[in-house]
Amino acid sequence: MEEKDFAAHLTATMTGSALTMLIGLGHRTGLFEAAARGPATSAGLAERAGLDERYVREWLGAMVTGGIFTHNAGEYTFPPEHAKFLLGETASNLMPSLLTLTAFNGILPDLERCFAEGGGVPRSAYGPHLESLGAKTGDSWKHIYREHLVDGFFGAVPGLTEKLTDGARVLDLGCGTGHAISVAARAFPASRFTGLDIVPRIVEQARETNAGLANVEFKVGDAADLTADPPYDVITAFDAIHDQDRPDVVLRRIRGALPEDGLFFMVDTNFSSHVDQNVGNPLAALCYSISLMYCTTTSLAEGGAALGAMWGTETAREMLADAGFRHVGVLESPRPQNCIYACRP
Ligand SMILES: C[S@@+](CC[C@H](N)C(=O)[O-])C[C@H]1O[C@@H](n2cnc3c(N)ncnc32)[C@H](O)[C@@H]1O
Structure with a gap:
């Protein structure tokens, strides 16, 4: 230039x-x-x-x-x-994402200190507006789920719609405020959906969002403690893996909780692990910035892996293979900043 x-x-x-x-x-x-x-x-x-x-x-x-x-x-x-x-109440409305971004202003002094001293900014430092990104993500994603979950996301994976229509046991890991389950449970009444999240207050919100639905339940728990009891046919994770403090453990637990014909359906960011290959991607600088101001530093505050939102498809593939998924398809999603990983044992 x-x-x-x-x-x-x-x-x-x-x-x-x-x-x-x-x-x-x-x-x-x-x-x-x-x-x-x-x-x-x-x-x-x-x-x-x-x-x-x-x-x-x-x-x-x-x-x-x-x-x-x-x-x-x-x-x-x-x-x-x-x-x-x-x-407005549509997936086009970018205001929730914009407000999330402006809420990072409050932690900039703490982040600057981390540049000099190391360590991280804990999730609790983000204040009431952004205490847990789960609640904010829910605001952004509820319209996306309503408009795109069934056809755009689930429909991208061959055989998944049929499996859910026939009736499957589904776990949504890092379910946040439960908006994905809200849409899925109505679209697939023969399936049974469990939402798991580590933040009790968010799980309470998820229960309120889904009050009256018979085929849903929500639990407070750590994905790193997931077991195969009860067994699940499908495990979903929407924007919930790269922020894990122990993503390798969580991926292994997911694999262990699935039968041989099970599916791990992971929606995550759609970038390369290599910065050179992200040059020219109009969404990359924004996502690196969010990764720095939230994902990386909150993970470091817990002594976590700090994968960051830009961990990229190459690293994701490697980690999924290490966790025991032998068949991983990376598919386009209805949003350019996300892709779908269809992972089978
Ligand atoms: C970025 S939010 C995504 C929320 C939700 N999937 C959605 O689309 O709205 C990530 C969620 O993962 C949850 N989470 C993070 N670590 C977790 C863990 N170890 N076990 C269970 N949930 C976890 C957070 O509390 C948060 O609600």
């Missing part, structure tokens, strides 16, 4: 960062919801949202020049085709 191009690249990076902060602010002050009700002047929008006009006007300036709102003859518009990415 030439010098002047690099300067422009860096300026665009700073702009993205500043806009991310202001988008979070717009969410917390209700500005996006107010703006979605239709075009308004800055005074009109401020009144709608119950806010101070001078601040709203400056915020709108950033939104217009940042390509999020449009402006014409004194009126500001939040186009519906943009609004669906920042509001």
